[in-house]
Amino acid sequence: MLEPPVVALNKSYNRLSKIKTLFACQKKAPYLFVLPFVVSFLVFFLYPIISTVIMSFQRIDGPESITFIGLKNYKNLINPHFFNALWVTTRYTFWTMLVLIPLPLLLAVFLNKKTTIGKKYFKSAFFMPALTSVIVAGLFFRLAFGEQETTLVNSILGVFGIKPMVWLQDPEGSMFAMVLLCTWRWLGVNIIYFLSGLQGIPVELYESASIDGANEIQQFWHITLPSLKPVIMYVLTISVYGGYSMFAESFALWSGPRSPGEIGMTIVNYLYQEGFNNNNLGFASAIGITLFVLVMIVNVIQLWVSGFFKKEGV
Amino acid sequence: MTSKYKEKIGAIIIYLTLLVVALFCLVPFFFLLISSLRPGVEMIQNGISFQIDFSALNLKNYWLLVEGKDGIYPLWYINSVIITVAHTVFSLLFTSMVGYGLAIYNFKGKNLIFTIVLVVMMIPVEILILPLYKLAISIDLIDSYMGVILPFVVTPTCIFFFRQYAMSLPRELLDAGRIDGCGEFKIFFQIMMPLMLPAFGAMGILQAMSSWNSFVWPLIVLRSTDMLTLPIGLQSLITPYGNNYDLLFPGAVMSVIPIMILFIINQKAFISGLTVGGVKG
Numbered sequence: 349m350l351e352p353p354v355v356a357l358n359k360s361y362n363r364l365s366k367i368k369t370l371f372a373c374q375k376k377a378p379y380l381f382v383l384p385f386v387v388s389f390l391v392f393f394l395y396p397i398i399s400t401v402i403m404s405f406q407r408i409d410g411p412e413s414i415t416f417i418g419l420k421n422y423k424n425l426i427n428p429h430f431f432n433a434l435w436v437t438t439r440y441t442f443w444t445m446l447v448l449i450p451l452p453l454l455l456a457v458f459l460n461k462k463t464t465i466g467k468k469y470f471k472s473a474f475f476m477p478a479l480t481s482v483i484v485a486g487l488f489f490r491l492a493f494g495e496q497e498t499t500l501v502n503s504i505l506g507v508f509g510i511k512p513m514v515w516l517q518d519p520e521g522s523m524f525a526m527v528l529l530c531t532w533r534w535l536g537v538n539i540i541y542f543l544s545g546l547q548g549i550p551v552e553l554y555e556s557a558s559i560d561g562a563n564e565i566q567q568f569w570h571i572t573l574p575s576l577k578p579v580i581m582y583v584l585t586i587s588v589y590g591g592y593s594m595f596a597e598s599f600a601l602w603s604g605p606r607s608p609g610e611i612g613m614t615i616v617n618y619l620y621q622e623g624f625n626n627n628n629l630g631f632a633s634a635i636g637i638t639l640f641v642l643v644m645i646v647n648v649i650q651l652w653v654s655g656f657f658k659k660e661g662v
Numbered sequence: 663m664t665s666k667y668k669e670k671i672g673a674i675i676i677y678l679t680l681l682v683v684a685l686f687c688l689v690p691f692f693f694l695l696i697s698s699l700r701p702g703v704e705m706i707q708n709g710i711s712f713q714i715d716f717s718a719l720n721l722k723n724y725w726l727l728v729e730g731k732d733g734i735y736p737l738w739y740i741n742s743v744i745i746t747v748a749h750t751v752f753s754l755l756f757t758s759m760v761g762y763g764l765a766i767y768n769f770k771g772k773n774l775i776f777t778i779v780l781v782v783m784m785i786p787v788e789i790l791i792l793p794l795y796k797l798a799i800s801i802d803l804i805d806s807y808m809g810v811i812l813p814f815v816v817t818p819t820c821i822f823f824f825r826q827y828a829m830s831l832p833r834e835l836l837d838a839g840r841i842d843g844c845g846e847f848k849i850f851f852q853i854m855m856p857l858m859l860p861a862f863g864a865m866g867i868l869q870a871m872s873s874w875n876s877f878v879w880p881l882i883v884l885r886s887t888d889m890l891t892l893p894i895g896l897q898s899l900i901t902p903y904g905n906n907y908d909l910l911f912p913g914a915v916m917s918v919i920p921i922m923i924l925f926i927i928n929q930k931a932f933i934s935g936l937t938v939g940g941v942k943g
Contacts, residue, residue: 374846377763377845377847378763378768378769380846380847381760381762381764381767381846384756384760384816385756385760385775385779385818385821388815388816389778389782391797392790392794392813392814393782393790395793396793396796397793399793399796399797400789403793454679458676458679459680461676464680472925472929473687474683474687475933476691476922476925479871479875479918479925480875480918480921481874481877481893481918482877483877483893483896483897484694484896484917484918485690487694488690488693488694488710491697491705491709492710494708495709496708496709496711498708498709498711498712498713499709500693500710500712503711503712532686536687564672585784592786595788596877599881600897603897603900616788616789619788619792623792624792624882629796632792633793636789636790636792640785643785643786643789644785647781647784
């Protein structure tokens, strides 16, 4: 059937205008899609960051009395409390990295072996602690590391003839408790990271290696470890910034920002105490900015080492 | 002969390691459960210990959860449920939109926005608590559900995951939808969203878990006792004037149970949710 020319023209004109409005809409639509992030980033990220930077140069005695004091807050960071916090946090980060990379890697390799039976159950068991809140974990570890002779840890040590210890009042003992708490909650997650990395390694690599006569340990060093480099780098990064921003674990073990002799005082703990308990907003902001710079340096180094900038540049 | 012997030793080492670590992971759950059935006085005297009087175990503490402290615990539970559900629903809606937008369209500023997403992912929230607290005061968000949810509703991790997922959506559907005269949002909600369901499952669980267990921000933004969430409420039971272990242990156990159930139902979604970013390379 032939349409009268006017109708056909009209139709095609209609379609054209429809397509035109669609195009206009298609140009705007992407911005509407990403709008939630842009708004949230500006209001709840960029603005707070800028306001901390400004506050870090101020002395704030109340909403009305704000004085600009230049770098004085940063100069005040040179004090034994901050150095102690820096030292505690660095030690904590070091130990969590030392435990939470090799151990989950080894367990993931064990779980990835074809011959291992009951993988599913082991995986579930390892992962379960990750489901708990830090408060629940803290409740257990606080009382398991209690000072009485009867507590779990002290009675286990008793079996080996070691005297009971007041764990949470001793710098080394409390560091051990904090690292163990962190290990308990994050081991499973890191195992999953490594497992997903392991599953990405082509089986043929191992097959040809074993034909060449390489044993399992050689295969681990020459195939597994190099192939897992990106995952190891990733876990390393999250360990570093997780370690440096640690707060809740210590808060849960001593149920507050204060610990005897500041043995559990991390950088964020110090920030919390100065900002919220002592109302030293300017000084606390300087602590925050220092931590921010520290974390950013680590991130940039990680991105640089893993070749992120190279990829983008070329 | 010797190689078989070696293999056996290897297997023993592997299973022994796996068993010891599994024990380390599960033992705390056992003791939390047992402690929730013991009188709180015993916990103060002995801490968590191997000496358990099994005949004294009873469910009294669980009854206390409902009755004790004027029934504050059920209130915390309700707060936690409301906050978790609202946070998860809104977060999924917004982050899926952003992730989809970044994956499907080409527009000016796209790369910049995506880079910002990646950078924000790498910055711990703890750094922002102080200025966020000031902001929350000035826009009247303190001590409200909204205050807990709003600053962290557009989670960069979820955006990243949705973007990766949306990259593999068939573009032909987009064109087909356009020819049928569907607007861009209609295409997203009616055609693409159903295709992204697995991603919603993984991110929903991840978001629900992190919201349910969230500690640092709620600790700061929630002030009055009847507004607290479970982790903050439990934390508030530990006071210098005495620890309410009768309430703490059963309260802790009850707070873990819903997440446990989710985990048992859909272990896969948990695991794929948590490996976001791990497979970036």
